[in-house]
Amino acid sequence: xxxxxxxxxxxxxxxxxxxxxxxxxxxxxxxxxxxxxxxxxxxxxxxxxxxxxxxxxxxxxxxxxxxxxxxxxxxxxxxxxxxxxxxxxxxxxxxxxxxxxxxxxxxxxxxxxxx
Amino acid sequence: xxxxxxxxxxxxxxxxxxxxxxxxxxxxxxxxxxxxxxxxxxxxxxxxxxxxxxxxxxxxxxxxxxxxxxxxxxxxxxxxxxxxxxxxxxxxxxxxxxxxxxxxxxxxxxxxxxxxxxxxxxxxxxxxxxxxxxxxxxxxxxxxxxxxxxxxxxxxxxxxxxxxxxxxxxxxxxxxxxxxxxxxxxxxxxxxxxxxxxxxxxxxxxxxxxxxxxxxxxxxxxxxxxxxxxxxxxxxxxxxxxxxxxxxxxxxxxxxxxxxxxxxxxxxxxxxxxxxxxxxxxxxxxxxxxxxxxxxxxxxxxxxxxxxxxxxxxxxxxxxxxxxxxxxxxxxxxxxxxxxxxxxxxxxxxxxxxxxxxxxxxxxxxxxxxxxxxxxxxxxxxxxxxxxxxxxxxxxxxxxxxxxxxxxxxxxxxxxxxxxxxxxxxxxxxxxxxxxxxxxxxxxxxxxxxxxxxxxxxxxxxxxxxxxxxxxxxxxxxxxxxxxxxxxxxxxxxxxxx
Amino acid sequence: xxxxxxxxxxxxxxxxxxxxxxxxxxxxxxxxxxxxxxxxxxxxxxxxxxxxxxxxxxxxxxxxxxxxxxxxxxxxxxxxxxxxxxxxxxxxxxxxxxxxxxxxxxxxxxxxxxxxxxxxxxxxxxxxxxxxxxxxxx
Numbered sequence: 001x002x003x004x005x006x007x008x009x010x011x012x013x014x015x016x017x018x019x020x021x022x023x024x025x026x027x028x029x030x031x032x033x034x035x036x037x038x039x040x041x042x043x044x045x046x047x048x049x050x051x052x053x054x055x056x057x058x059x060x061x062x063x064x065x066x067x068x069x070x071x072x073x074x075x076x077x078x079x080x081x082x083x084x085x086x087x088x089x090x091x092x093x094x095x096x097x098x099x100x101x102x103x104x105x106x107x108x109x110x111x112x113x114x115x
Numbered sequence: 116x117x118x119x120x121x122x123x124x125x126x127x128x129x130x131x132x133x134x135x136x137x138x139x140x141x142x143x144x145x146x147x148x149x150x151x152x153x154x155x156x157x158x159x160x161x162x163x164x165x166x167x168x169x170x171x172x173x174x175x176x177x178x179x180x181x182x183x184x185x186x187x188x189x190x191x192x193x194x195x196x197x198x199x200x201x202x203x204x205x206x207x208x209x210x211x212x213x214x215x216x217x218x219x220x221x222x223x224x225x226x227x228x229x230x231x232x233x234x235x236x237x238x239x240x241x242x243x244x245x246x247x248x249x250x251x252x253x254x255x256x257x258x259x260x261x262x263x264x265x266x267x268x269x270x271x272x273x274x275x276x277x278x279x280x281x282x283x284x285x286x287x288x289x290x291x292x293x294x295x296x297x298x299x300x301x302x303x304x305x306x307x308x309x310x311x312x313x314x315x316x317x318x319x320x321x322x323x324x325x326x327x328x329x330x331x332x333x334x335x336x337x338x339x340x341x342x343x344x345x346x347x348x349x350x351x352x353x354x355x356x357x358x359x360x361x362x363x364x365x366x367x368x369x370x371x372x373x374x375x376x377x378x379x380x381x382x383x384x385x386x387x388x389x390x391x392x393x394x395x396x397x398x399x400x401x402x403x404x405x406x407x408x409x410x411x412x413x414x415x416x417x418x419x420x421x422x423x424x425x426x427x428x429x430x431x432x433x434x435x436x437x438x439x440x441x442x443x444x445x446x447x448x449x450x451x452x453x454x455x456x457x458x459x460x461x462x463x464x465x466x467x468x469x470x471x472x473x474x475x476x477x478x479x480x481x482x483x484x485x486x487x488x489x490x491x492x493x494x495x496x497x498x499x500x501x502x503x504x505x506x507x508x509x510x511x512x513x514x515x516x517x518x519x520x521x522x523x524x525x526x527x528x529x530x531x532x533x534x535x536x537x538x539x540x541x542x543x544x545x546x547x548x549x550x551x552x553x554x555x556x557x558x559x560x561x562x563x564x565x566x567x568x569x570x571x572x573x574x575x576x577x578x579x580x581x582x583x584x585x586x587x588x589x590x591x592x593x594x595x596x597x598x599x600x601x602x603x604x605x606x607x608x609x610x611x612x613x
Numbered sequence: 614x615x616x617x618x619x620x621x622x623x624x625x626x627x628x629x630x631x632x633x634x635x636x637x638x639x640x641x642x643x644x645x646x647x648x649x650x651x652x653x654x655x656x657x658x659x660x661x662x663x664x665x666x667x668x669x670x671x672x673x674x675x676x677x678x679x680x681x682x683x684x685x686x687x688x689x690x691x692x693x694x695x696x697x698x699x700x701x702x703x704x705x706x707x708x709x710x711x712x713x714x715x716x717x718x719x720x721x722x723x724x725x726x727x728x729x730x731x732x733x734x735x736x737x738x739x740x741x742x743x744x745x746x747x748x749x750x751x
Contacts, residue, residue: 016286020279020283025275028275028279032279032282032283032286035282035283035286036286036289038286038290039286039289039290039293040289042290042293042294043289043290043292043293043296043297046293046294046296046297047293047296047297048297072296072302073293073296076245076292076293076296079245079249080248080289083249083252083256086256087252087255087256087259087282087285090256090259090260090278091278091282094259094263094271094274094275094278095275097263097266097271098271098272098274098275101266101268101271102268102271102272107275110272110275110276111272112268112269112272117698117701117702117703117704118698121698121704125691125695125704128687128691129688129691132684132687132688132691133684134684135680135681135683135684135687136681136684136685136688138678138680138681138684174703174704175703176703176704176705177703177704177705177706177707178697178702178703178706178707612703
């Protein structure tokens with residue numbers, strides 16, 4: 001199971017990096033979100049996959065029964081998703097404004113700040 | 116004591132909230148802005164004093180013991196950085212009153228500024244690596260809006276580069292945190308320091324170290340990851356440029372120093388040797404980039420990069436004197452670099468341009484401004500007896516002690532080239548005859564000059580009585596090199612919980 | 614575009630949604646729910662109202678500038694975190710009132726924090742959707 005996930009995550013990283021290096025600003029946005037998904041999935045898988053054992057304390061017991069899933073990575077991912085959502089929304093608006101004022105979606109055209 | 120540790124985060128936060136409640140009331144925002152920044156500086160100084168007297172302090176948020184709860188830790192290095200944040204916050208808060216246009220003020224410039232200060236202080240004080248990521252995002256998010264606020268074309272182009280590269284770095288940082296948790300099973304930095312020492316997987320640790328080096332290297336703008344900085348830092352209004360130039364990249368440097376002194380010290384010959392090489396390349400490429408520029412702010416932007424090389428050099432040498440030099444260099448650099456940007460803003464106010472070819476005659480018409488420029492400029496280049504001289508002296512001595520002659524030679528040549536750049540600005544902007552007369556705009560000039568004078572005084576004081584600052588930097592460096600006190604503080608904070 | 618069906622339905626739906634959002638908020642501490650979802654439901658209610666009657670009427674009904682709502686929510690959340698500092702405990706320590714109240718259940722600072730989140734989420738969603746409606750109307 002981990003093996004399949006490892007490949008999926010690798011493909012996501014590769015796709016994200018490839019998209020960031022394209023010239024179209026729309027692809028940069030997509031690339032950045034792919035990188036975010038890849039990182040989130042990575043945290044999820046790296047912290048070991050446990051099936052069907054939520055970290056809940058059953059009635060009458062003092063502690064959850066091992067082996068239970070580690071809740072911490074899920075909390076981390078939840079935080080990262082919320083942050084990523086906000087950042088993505090901002091990026092989309094920013095890139096749209098930039099597209100409107102520069103009239104180009106080609107990153108090579110955005111050179112006025114380079115010299 | 117808990118309050119003291121949290122105050123640098125809470126004060127800017129509450130300031131920002133109050134501004135939200137008074138949305139659209141410009142006068143209230145301006146008052147709150149200065150009051151909040153002054154309060155932040157006061158709280159930071161009290162915190163530094165307390166840490167200097169009683170040693171490293173820690174608190175556990177929510178009464179949860181480490182490593183489960185989030186630690187907040189203030190050692191001397193953190194406390195110093197928070198004080199510098201307070202100082203620059205106050206300077207930029209006052210400067211903005213005079214230089215910021217009303218449209219941006221109405222659009223929430225001040226609340227964004229203070230939320231950014233909250234993020235910066237949080238990043239300096241947290242003792243949890245994932246929490247560090249969250250604080251980074253807080254400060255990045257507000258810096259994204261600050262750099263784009265106003266929506267001029269150059270700003271938008273600059274922000275695209277700034278945002279993209281910083282998001283890439285955040286994704287790498289997050290991945291590194293995830294793998295770290297998978298390998299060690301903890302995120303608390305004090306606990307990580309202990310667990311990583313026991314972990315017998317050198318390959319994994321090295322991979323993690325490199326991931327963190329790249330992630331923080333982008334944020335700190337080290338070679339070869341700095342291209343976004345000179346492409347974006349000169350685009351927003353000058354007050355924003357100044358705080359970015361002075362403070363923001365140094366958060367990346369802080370994170371590098373923290374991670375490579377507390378966590379990744381298993382293979383110093385390799386990791387810190389690599390950092391030393393990067394330091395040399397960063398210095399050289401930054402200063403050569405600056406030589407080729409002809410715009411006031413872009414010259415200064417390239418100098419940020421070369422100066423970051425010096426700080427990283429201290430980390431790369433990794434001796435007590437070198438680390439003290441790095442800490443001293445950061446203190447000196449933030450104040451001086453910010454001051455130079457603020458001076459360039461005043462020149463722009465008076466002469467209407469940042470392009471060196473359009474400038475001139477500033478010395479003849481405004482000799483006081485020329486002096487205000489010379490103090491930070493000489494300090495940046497490392498002239499005695501200003502603060503930059505002592506900072507460079509410490510690093511050079513440290514380099515000679517461990518016989519790293521190449522990096523010492525590089526640092527000396529780079530400092531010569533820095534002096535050359537400063538003379539270029541001097542000759543072009545201040546000395547030569549102006550190509551065309553310009554009607555100066557002296558509106559609110561006092562508000563812009565006051566912080567420049569204040570920061571120049573601080574530079575002079577650090578230079579003229581360097582000993583106490585040197586001692587402080589040395590103590591901070593010793594704490595960094597021997598994390599036992601840091602770890603013990605977190606543990607005793609956990610034990611003291613009820 | 615004024616739709617009679619939407620307008621009539623909204624008049625019935627909005628109070629229900631607001632009540633449901635408060636139910637979610639109160640239930641949230643130990644069971645599914647909480648300030649975030651509650652705030653989203655309430656925000657959706659106001660958005661629905663704006664869709665049916667227009668933004669200016671919806672703003673009138675809301676009375677308070679949504680940006681200030683965000684500020685107020687943050688202030689409530691911060692003060693819930695600050696309370697423990699005054700008792701000498703670390704920031705954000707959960708404090709509980711011992712006796713559970715009828716209907717609401719146990720009351721404590723985490724609940725206050727949730728109320729803050731509730732207000733912030735309403736403020737944010739309403740700010741976003743209102744400005745989207747206005748941009749569309751241009």
